[in-house]
Amino acid sequence: xxxxxxxxxxxxxxxxxxxxxxxxxxxxxxxxxxxxxxxxxxxxxxxxxxxxxxxxxxxxxxxxxxxxxxxxxxxxxxxxxxxxxxxxxxxxxxxxxxxxxxxxxxxxxxxxxxxxxxxxxxxxxxxxxxxxxxxxxxxxxxxxxxxxxxxxxxxxxxxxxxxxxxxxxxxxxxxxxxxxxxxxxxxxxxxxxxxxxxxxxxxxxxxxxxxxxxxxxxxxxxxxxxxxxxxxxxxxxxxxxxxxxxxxxxxxxxxxxxxxxxxxxxxxxxxxxxxxxxxxxxxxxxxxxxxxxxxxxxxxxxxxxxxxxxxxxxxxxxxxxxxxxxxxxxxxxxxxxxxxxxxxxxxxxxx
Amino acid sequence: xxxxxxxxxxxxxxxxxxxxxxxxxxxxxxxxxxxxxxxxxxxxxxxxxxxxxxxxxxxxxxxxxxxxxxxxxxxxxxxxxxxxxxxxxxxxxxxxxxxxxxxxxxxxxxxxxxxxxxxxxxxxxxxxxxxxxxxxxxxxxxxxxxxxxxxxxxxxxxxxxxxxxxxxxxxxxxxxxxxxxxxxxxxxxxxxxxxxxxxxxxxxxxxxxxxxxxxxxxxxxxxxxxxxxxxxxxxxxxxxxxxxxxxxxxxxxxxxxxxxxxxxxxxxxxxxxxxxxxxxxxxxxxxxxxxxxxxxxxxxxxxxxxxxxxxxxxxxxxxxxxxxxxxxxxxxxxxxxxxxxxxxxxxxxxx
Numbered sequence: 001x002x003x004x005x006x007x008x009x010x011x012x013x014x015x016x017x018x019x020x021x022x023x024x025x026x027x028x029x030x031x032x033x034x035x036x037x038x039x040x041x042x043x044x045x046x047x048x049x050x051x052x053x054x055x056x057x058x059x060x061x062x063x064x065x066x067x068x069x070x071x072x073x074x075x076x077x078x079x080x081x082x083x084x085x086x087x088x089x090x091x092x093x094x095x096x097x098x099x100x101x102x103x104x105x106x107x108x109x110x111x112x113x114x115x116x117x118x119x120x121x122x123x124x125x126x127x128x129x130x131x132x133x134x135x136x137x138x139x140x141x142x143x144x145x146x147x148x149x150x151x152x153x154x155x156x157x158x159x160x161x162x163x164x165x166x167x168x169x170x171x172x173x174x175x176x177x178x179x180x181x182x183x184x185x186x187x188x189x190x191x192x193x194x195x196x197x198x199x200x201x202x203x204x205x206x207x208x209x210x211x212x213x214x215x216x217x218x219x220x221x222x223x224x225x226x227x228x229x230x231x232x233x234x235x236x237x238x239x240x241x242x243x244x245x246x247x248x249x250x251x252x253x254x255x256x257x258x259x260x261x262x263x264x265x266x267x268x269x270x271x272x273x274x275x276x277x278x279x280x281x282x283x284x285x286x287x288x289x290x291x292x293x294x295x296x297x298x299x300x301x302x303x304x305x306x307x308x309x310x311x312x313x314x315x316x317x318x319x320x321x322x323x324x325x326x327x328x329x330x331x332x333x334x335x336x337x338x339x340x341x342x343x344x345x346x347x348x349x350x351x
Numbered sequence: 352x353x354x355x356x357x358x359x360x361x362x363x364x365x366x367x368x369x370x371x372x373x374x375x376x377x378x379x380x381x382x383x384x385x386x387x388x389x390x391x392x393x394x395x396x397x398x399x400x401x402x403x404x405x406x407x408x409x410x411x412x413x414x415x416x417x418x419x420x421x422x423x424x425x426x427x428x429x430x431x432x433x434x435x436x437x438x439x440x441x442x443x444x445x446x447x448x449x450x451x452x453x454x455x456x457x458x459x460x461x462x463x464x465x466x467x468x469x470x471x472x473x474x475x476x477x478x479x480x481x482x483x484x485x486x487x488x489x490x491x492x493x494x495x496x497x498x499x500x501x502x503x504x505x506x507x508x509x510x511x512x513x514x515x516x517x518x519x520x521x522x523x524x525x526x527x528x529x530x531x532x533x534x535x536x537x538x539x540x541x542x543x544x545x546x547x548x549x550x551x552x553x554x555x556x557x558x559x560x561x562x563x564x565x566x567x568x569x570x571x572x573x574x575x576x577x578x579x580x581x582x583x584x585x586x587x588x589x590x591x592x593x594x595x596x597x598x599x600x601x602x603x604x605x606x607x608x609x610x611x612x613x614x615x616x617x618x619x620x621x622x623x624x625x626x627x628x629x630x631x632x633x634x635x636x637x638x639x640x641x642x643x644x645x646x647x648x649x650x651x652x653x654x655x656x657x658x659x660x661x662x663x664x665x666x667x668x669x670x671x672x673x674x675x676x677x678x679x680x681x682x683x684x685x686x687x688x689x690x691x692x693x694x695x696x697x698x699x700x701x702x
Binding site (some may be wrong): 008009010011012013014015016017022025026028029030033034035037038039040041042044045046047052053054056058059060062064066067068069070072074103104106107108109110111112113114115116117118120121124125128131132135136137138139140141142143144145146147149150151152155157159161163348349 | 359360361362363364365366367368373376377379380381384385386388389390391392393395396397398403404405407409410411413415417418419420421423425454455457458459460461462463464465466467468469471472475476479482483486487488489490491492493494495496497498500501502503506508510512514699700
């Protein structure tokens with residue numbers, strides 16, 4: 001028996017949810033089989049930090065930052081964007097969150113035979129609009145067609161390429177650090193989920209927050225680089241996933257104050273209706289930051305001046321003693337509960 | 352009416368065949384909309400050469416070489432390899448053919464819910480085996496799962512990353528150059544096609560030639576760099592596609608001697624049976640080289656010592672006068688005919 005029971009015999013939706021099951025699968029199938037020398041190229045950061053991003057040191061001391069992601073979002077058009085905008089934005093954000101300036105993108109599109117060319121052009125136009133606005137070059141790509149019925153519409157893989165003076169690759173969260181979130185959470189996840197449930201997202205006031213975070217991250221890193229101990233855009237699995245990841249990597253305890261987490265009413269109402277924790281829903285235009293305590297207020301003010309008026313300090317980092325690597329939520333009613341990383345069957349094709 | 356009639360209203364298999372239709376689609380939807388500044392990053396080569404590969408200059412004069420490709424091959428296991436081996440090999444070859452040493456790979460896997468984990472592990476093992484043998488690091492990746500019925504099994508996208516002293520990016524073919532092909536053609540394409548037609552490829556003696564070309568290209572570029580005017584691995588569309596691409600980019604006429612093109616009997620017999628030109632069938636372990644005439648014989652001998660004993664000089668380049676940018680085939684019977692680039696509906700999911 002090669003498989004641990006929790007892995008089962010076949011691929012589950014949960015394996016693609018970006019949570020515990022994804023980690024287990026990749027650990028078992030890939031990471032445990034990689035020699036140290038196969039985890040990084042030319043001395044950069046690679047799979048040793050288990051991520052979709054990597055760095056390669058340049059001869060002048062800067063770093064090339066790379067990321068890869070496949071986008072399968074369903075539906076492909078949604079309030080606030082489409083799969084093309086999401087694919088370009090997502091890879092740009094991966095690069096920006098590593099403290100790098102995005103300079104180029106490559107894309108690989110797999111599309112179903114019979115897909116309307118007009119829709120394909122709309123999708124490509126959305127992708128190009130993001131690149132144009134961000135000054136990012138499209139330097140290469142691939143296009144494959146699968147026969148009708150073998151792929152549901154379209155999958156886009158994008159490769160983000162950026163340059164960083166000093167990339168943010170390790171989670172350097174320390175006890176005392178403040179946690180800042182730069183905008184209302186769960187907007188993208190709630191929108192896609194509502195559409196998948198046949199609810200008219202727009203009528204409910206839901207809209208994806210999909211937008212590039214370069215305008216936030218580049219000035220922030222330049223001005224407060226050494227004070228930013230951790231940075232991530234909480235996509236799949238939302239805030240709950242990202243914070244658990246940080247806590248477990250650093251052996252700290254993160255305490256989050258639920259009532260300080262920015263949350264728009266439509267997302268709150270929709271989550272309550274479906275019994276879903278909005279902290280587990282994907283964001284596509286929000287940054288999560290771990291900031292040195294002495295500069296947290298100043299960073300918060302600066303983030304707000306950059307167009308992220310809803311930014312808030314939502315929590316704090318403690319030294320892990322009896323408990324290590326956990327996230328605690330101080331609820332609206334004043335209680336304290338463990339905020340688990342989302343696991344099991346979440347929404348498929350959320351991004 | 353936004354669409355030219357030849358584009359039609361929806362995506363055709365031909366749009367993904369890598370031929371004329373692919374070029375038209377990409378030209379219309381992407382390339383014509385890219386400002387010059389959006390075609391290359393940091394002064395490297397990008398979409399200005401319409402390719403899956405690109406380069407980024409490094410501060411020390413070397414170049415980083417990048418490529419991206421999605422693999423959809425069906426069946427996923429075949430004599431000579433599987434989709435994992437193909438995905439790793441294909442991207443390594445893209446990098447090697449640009450004269451670069453592959454140093455790293457990133458992968459993004461999209462897999463269907465219910466796919467056997469045992470098969471997924473086999474595929475990943477094949478990918479890792481190639482990387483291990485080639486000394487290439489796996490520095491990042493992504494995994495997504497699509498609900499059952501929304502994707503036929505698995506699609507793998509790989510990003511190749513290499514470093515070149517002097518990358519081969521432009522087709523520098525000149526009149527007088529000799530064309531060398533390093534092994535028997537059409538092996539991969541014939542194998543996959545036979546399997547798709549329900550013919551037991553192994554029984555027919557068919558086997559994919561899928562293998563890394565670093566052992567060929569790295570020593571060759573080091574020893575004969577300036578004599579190699581063009582290099583390509585003729586995958587989708589085979590020799591016919593690659594040679595037409597070269598001829599049209601340089602406005603030359605390429606004349607190929609059919610009887611000198613290495614072709615194994617099973618591929619010849621199978622192609623004849625189905626009425627397919629083996630010169631249009633994909634290779635996955637063969638290089639096509641355009642070499643300066645004075646060193647062609649010497650290069651050929653050297654290529655043979657590198658383990659490519661079946662290599663042959665198959666043709667020559669002429670100045671285009673009345674005809675420009677065409678490929679002529681001197682047939683076995685002594686006639687001369689135009690070798691068209693493959694167009695229309697070829698085999699889907701060949702790589």
